[in-house]
Amino acid sequence: MKFEPLGLDHVVLRVRDQARSRRFYEEVLGCTLERVNEKFSLVQLRFGEHLIDLVPAADGEPRGGLDHVCLSIRTDDLEGVAQALEATGVALEGGVVRRYGAYGEGPSLYLRDPDGHKIELKPRA
Numbered sequence: 001m002k003f004e005p006l007g008l009d010h011v012v013l014r015v016r017d018q019a020r021s022r023r024f025y026e027e028v029l030g031c032t033l034e035r036v037n038e039k040f041s042l043v044q045l046r047f048g049e050h051l052i053d054l055v056p057a058a059d060g061e062p063r064g065g066l067d068h069v070c071l072s073i074r075t076d077d078l079e080g081v082a083q084a085l086e087a088t089g090v091a092l093e094g095g096v097v098r099r100y101g102a103y104g105e106g107p108s109l110y111l112r113d114p115d116g117h118k119i120e121l122k123p124r125a
Contacts, residue, residue: 003075009101009122010051012067014058018043021054044100051102068118070101070108075123078107085111093118
């Protein structure tokens with residue numbers, strides 16, 4: 001498994017009120033709107049080099065929380081990284097899929113850490 005850790009790409013927060021949260025992140029923290037993906041009810045806000053994504057909290061969730069963290073990596077073979085992770089017993093969620101992140105569109109992979117937190121690995125273009 002060959003990849004180099006580069007840093008954070010984005011975090012995805014589950015929020016109770018997207019409009020209120022968007023105003024907070026824009027007006028209080030200085031984020032700017034990067035894009036909106038209506039299909040997934042996703043609001044992506046730029047914070048410097050990174051993104052903060054806002055998605056609606058799940059029905060019945062009393063409050064929002066962290067959906068996942070995306071880590072930016074350097075690799076020429078994300079499929080190979082996925083295979084190596086699986087071989088060591090890491091739980092993957094699906095395969096390599098194209099997604100948008102702080103550094104543009106490209107392949108990414110979801111996995112779970114030992115406590116069940118969702119982590120996305122996304123090579124920088």
